[in-house]
Amino acid sequence: MGKMGEGSCSEEDLFDLLNQFEHILESDPLIDEVGFIHPSQFTLLNKEAGFSSEVQPDNRTWRSFWNQDHKLGISTDVLIRLCKDAKHVFLTAFEAYKCDVKACSESCSICTLESEVMKHSQSVLMLSSDFGTAWNARKLILSKKDQPCAFTEELRLSRLILSNCPKSEATWSHRRWIIKMMAQRFSTPQEIITKESELVEAVGERSKMNYRAWYHRCWLVSYMTIEQVLQELNKSKRWAGLHVADSSCFHYRRRLMLKILEPLNVKGSTAYDKTEAHKIWMEELDWNKELVERYVGREALWLHRRFLSLNWIMYFACNHSDVPSETGQSIIMNEETVNFIDNEILLLESSMTIPDTKFEDFQAQALHAAAYMLWLTKHIPELWRMLEEKLGTEKLKCVLSTIAQERSSLLHHLVNHTVNLA
Amino acid sequence: MVQLVADKHVRYILMAEKKKESFESVVMDHLRMNGAYWGLTALDLLEKLGSVSKDEVVSWVMTCYHESGGFAGNTGHDPHILYTLSAVQILALFDKLDILDVGKVSSYVAGLQNEDGSFSGDIWGEIDTRFSYIAICCLSILKCLDKINVKKAVDYIVSCKNLDGGFGCTPGAESHAGQIFCCVGALAITGNLHHVDKDLLGWWLCERQGKTGGLNGRPEKLPDVCYSWWVLSSLIMIDRVHWIDKAKLVKFILDCQDLDNGGISDRPDDAVDIFHTYFGVAGLSLLEYHGVKAIDPAYALPVDVINRIIFTK
Numbered sequence: 001m002g003k004m005g006e007g008s009c010s011e012e013d014l015f016d017l018l019n020q021f022e023h024i025l026e027s028d029p030l031i032d033e034v035g036f037i038h039p040s041q042f043t044l045l046n047k048e049a050g051f052s053s054e055v056q057p058d059n060r061t062w063r064s065f066w067n068q069d070h071k072l073g074i075s076t077d078v079l080i081r082l083c084k085d086a087k088h089v090f091l092t093a094f095e096a097y098k099c100d101v102k103a104c105s106e107s108c109s110i111c112t113l114e115s116e117v118m119k120h121s122q123s124v125l126m127l128s129s130d131f132g133t134a135w136n137a138r139k140l141i142l143s144k145k146d147q148p149c150a151f152t153e154e155l156r157l158s159r160l161i162l163s164n165c166p167k168s169e170a171t172w173s174h175r176r177w178i179i180k181m182m183a184q185r186f187s188t189p190q191e192i193i194t195k196e197s198e199l200v201e202a203v204g205e206r207s208k209m210n211y212r213a214w215y216h217r218c219w220l221v222s223y224m225t226i227e228q229v230l231q232e233l234n235k236s237k238r239w240a241g242l243h244v245a246d247s248s249c250f251h252y253r254r255r256l257m258l259k260i261l262e263p264l265n266v267k268g269s270t271a272y273d274k275t276e277a278h279k280i281w282m283e284e285l286d287w288n289k290e291l292v293e294r295y296v297g298r299e300a301l302w303l304h305r306r307f308l309s310l311n312w313i314m315y316f317a318c319n320h321s322d323v324p325s326e327t328g329q330s331i332i333m334n335e336e337t338v339n340f341i342d343n344e345i346l347l348l349e350s351s352m353t354i355p356d357t358k359f360e361d362f363q364a365q366a367l368h369a370a371a372y373m374l375w376l377t378k379h380i381p382e383l384w385r386m387l388e389e390k391l392g393t394e395k396l397k398c399v400l401s402t403i404a405q406e407r408s409s410l411l412h413h414l415v416n417h418t419v420n421l422a
Numbered sequence: 423m424v425q426l427v428a429d430k431h432v433r434y435i436l437m438a439e440k441k442k443e444s445f446e447s448v449v450m451d452h453l454r455m456n457g458a459y460w461g462l463t464a465l466d467l468l469e470k471l472g473s474v475s476k477d478e479v480v481s482w483v484m485t486c487y488h489e490s491g492g493f494a495g496n497t498g499h500d501p502h503i504l505y506t507l508s509a510v511q512i513l514a515l516f517d518k519l520d521i522l523d524v525g526k527v528s529s530y531v532a533g534l535q536n537e538d539g540s541f542s543g544d545i546w547g548e549i550d551t552r553f554s555y556i557a558i559c560c561l562s563i564l565k566c567l568d569k570i571n572v573k574k575a576v577d578y579i580v581s582c583k584n585l586d587g588g589f590g591c592t593p594g595a596e597s598h599a600g601q602i603f604c605c606v607g608a609l610a611i612t613g614n615l616h617h618v619d620k621d622l623l624g625w626w627l628c629e630r631q632g633k634t635g636g637l638n639g640r641p642e643k644l645p646d647v648c649y650s651w652w653v654l655s656s657l658i659m660i661d662r663v664h665w666i667d668k669a670k671l672v673k674f675i676l677d678c679q680d681l682d683n684g685g686i687s688d689r690p691d692d693a694v695d696i697f698h699t700y701f702g703v704a705g706l707s708l709l710e711y712h713g714v715k716a717i718d719p720a721y722a723l724p725v726d727v728i729n730r731i732i733f734t735k
Contacts, residue, residue, distance in 0.1 A: 076445070079445050079448075080443070083445070083448050084448060091498050091499075095498070128448070128452070130453075132502060133452065133499040136500045177546060209642065215595055219595075245642045247641040247642050248596055248640075255594050298642075299642050303641055310585065371629070378621065407628060407665065409665045410624070410625060410628050
C-alpha cells in the first residue's frame with residue numbers, strides 16, 4: 001500500500017472514494033451513460049435536476065459523482081486519484097485470484113476473489129477503457145460461466161463504456177470476444193447481430209469517422225444471412241445520406257455489396273442472383289450520382305463511385321460470360337458498357353464546370369471527378385480512347401491539368417503509362 | 423522557415439517520462455512499453471540516446487517479461503504481441519538483444535499464428551494484420567522467421583487487400599494508412615512486395631496529402647503528423663515517394679512543433695505528446711531532414727541499428 005499514501009488525502013479517504021464509486025455502480029445497474037465532467041458543471045446539472053444549492057450536502061460524493069436518471073458523471077477533479085486506486089486494487093485482487101486458482105484453493109475463497117476482480121476491473125475500465133489486463137481478467141472469469149445472462153450483462157457494461165470512449169479498441173474487441181463465445185456456446189443470436197449494428201450507428205452519430213466502430217459493423221457481416229445483408233443495406237442508406245463525408249459508412253456499404261456479389265464468384269450461380277445483384281448495383285450507382293450532384297466536392301462519395309463503377313464493369317459488362325472479368329483484362333465493349341461510360345463522361349463534364357460561387361467546393365468536385373475518370377482508365381485502358389473521342393483534345397487537356405495542379409508527379413506517371421498502353 | 427528545435431524535443435522526451443501526475447499519463451500507463459519505444463527511438467534519431475540510463479531502462483523492460491515469453495505493457499500486466507515488439511525494439515536500440523531468451527520469445531510470437539496464416543494479438547484471439555507485421559518484424563530482428571509459416575502469413579495479408587489497393591485489419595476491412603504500413607512492411611521484410619499493386623496503392627497514399635501539406639490516414643480525415651510516418655514509409659517501400667510534395671510535408675511537421683517547450687502535436691497549435699513527437703521526428707528522418715539519423719521504413723528502427731543486427735551473426 002506504500003504508494004497509496006501519496007497526495008493530500010489520507011488512505012482512508014481514498015478507499016472511501018473508490019468505495020463510493022463502486023457503490024453507485026452496484027446500486028444503479030441501469031446506468032446507460034457515463035462521462036467525465038468538470039466540477040463547475042455539477043452546479044448546472046443540479047440546477048437542471050431541480051436541486052437548490054442550499055440543500056446540497058457538502059460531502060465528497062456530491063462533489064465527485066453525479067448520478068441522475070441512470071446517467072453518471074465523474075468529476076475530473078477525482079479522476080487521477082480514482083483511476084490510480086482502482087488499478088492498484090484491481091491488480092492486487094487479480095494477482096491473488098491467479099494464485100488461488102493455481103493453488104486450487106477452496107471454491108468459496110475463489111468465488112470471493114472472483115467477484116472482487118469483476119468489481120474492480122469494472123471500475124478500472126470505466127476510467128481507463130483500454131486497460132487490456134482488466135478486460136483479460138473478465139474474459140478469464142467469464143469463460144468459466146455457462147449462463148447466457150453473464151454474457152448479455154457483459155455486453156451492457158461494454159456498451160456503457162463505449163458511451164464515454166467510443167473509439168476504445170479494447171472495448172470493441174471485447175464485444176467481439178463475447179459474441180464469438182455466445183455463438184460457440186448458445187448458437188448465433190441473430191437479434192444480437194442486429195442490435196450490434198444499431199449500436200455502431202448510434203456510436204457513429206456521436207463520434208464521426210470512427211474506424212473501430214465501423215470495423216466492428218463490417219465484422220458482423222460474416223455472421224449475417226443474405227436477408228440481413230439486404231436489410232442492412234436498406235437500413236444504413238439513410239444514415240449514409242446524412243453523413244456523406246463519413247467514408248467508413250460507405251465502406252460498410254461496400255462490404256455488404258461485395259457480400260451480394262459472392263454467389264456470382266462460384267460456379268452454379270443463377271441468373272436470378274445476377275439480375276438481383278445487377279439491380280442493387282444500378283440503384284446504388286443512381287443514388288450515389290444524386291449525392292455527388294447534391295453535395296459538391298465530397299471525396300468519400302467519389303471514392304464510392306470508383307468502387308461501384310469498376311465492379312459494375314467487371315461483373316455486369318459482359319453478357320456472355322458467367323465469370324467476372326479480372327481487372328486489367330480486356331473488357332468487351334457491348335452496348336450497355338458503352339452507354340454506361342458515355343454517362344460517366346457526361347457526369348465528368350458537368351462536374352468540371354466551376355461557377356464563381358462556392359469556388360472551393362466546385363474546385364474539389366472537378367479534381368475528384370477528373371481523378372475518378374483517370375482511376376477507371378488505369379484499370380480499363382480502353383477507356384482512354386473513348387475519352388479522347390468523346391471529350392476531344394482540348395477538354396481532355398483540361399481534365400489532365402486539373403489533376404496536374406494538385407498531383408503533378410502522379411499524373412506524369414499515369415499519362416506516360418496510359419498513353420503507352422492505349 | 424521554422425527549423426527543427428531538436429534540443430527542446432530531447433528535453434521534452436526526457437521530462438515526459440518524469441511527469442506522471444496527469445490523467446493522460448495515468449490512462450496511458452498500460453502501454454508504457456510503447457511509449458518507451460517512441461521516446462527512445464526519437465532520442466536515438468536525434469543522436470541523444472546516451473542521455474538516458476541504459477541499465478535502468480533495460481532492467482525495467484525485463485520486469486515486464488512474462489514466463490510465456492511475451493512482454494507486457496507495464497510491470498504486472500498481461501503480455502501482448504504489441505508490447506513484445508516494442509520491448510525487442512528497445513533492446514535492439516541498446517544493443518542488448520543478448521539478454522533475451524530468444525527461443526522463448528520467438529516461440530511466444532510464433533505460437534500466436536493461426537491456421538489461416540493470420541496472427542492473434544494474445545491468447546484471447548483478436549486477429550489483425552498489425553499483429554502479422556509485429557510477428558514478422560519481431561522474428562526477423564530475432565532471426566527466427568523460420569519458426570512460422572511465412573507463406574501462409576503472406577497469403578493472409580494479401581487476402582486483406584482492397585480494390586483501392588490499400589489494406590485493412592482483416593479481409594474486407596476498410597483501408598487505413600496504419601494498416602497499410604503494417605501490410606507493406608511485412609511484405610517488404612519477407613521479400614513479397616510483388617503482391618502490392620504499387621501504382622494503385624501509391625495513388626491512394628498520395629491522395630492522403632491535403633492542401634496544407636500534411637497527410638491524413640483515410641479519406642475526408644484531417645491531416646495528422648503520425649501519418650507522416652505511416653503513409654510516407656509505405657510510399658518509400660513501394661518506391662512512390664516522389665508522388666507527394668515532400669517540401670510541403672516538411673513544413674507541416676515543423677509547424678506542429680511547440681517551439682517553446684519542445685514536443686510535436688498532431689496538427690499545428692494542438693497539444694504535444696510523445697506519440698506525435700516520435701512520428702514527427704521519424705517522418706523528418708524519412709524526408710532526410712538535416713541532423714536526424716536515417717530510419718528504416720520497414721523495421722521502424724534507425725538504419726545503423728538494423729545494420730548492426732543484420733551484419734552480426
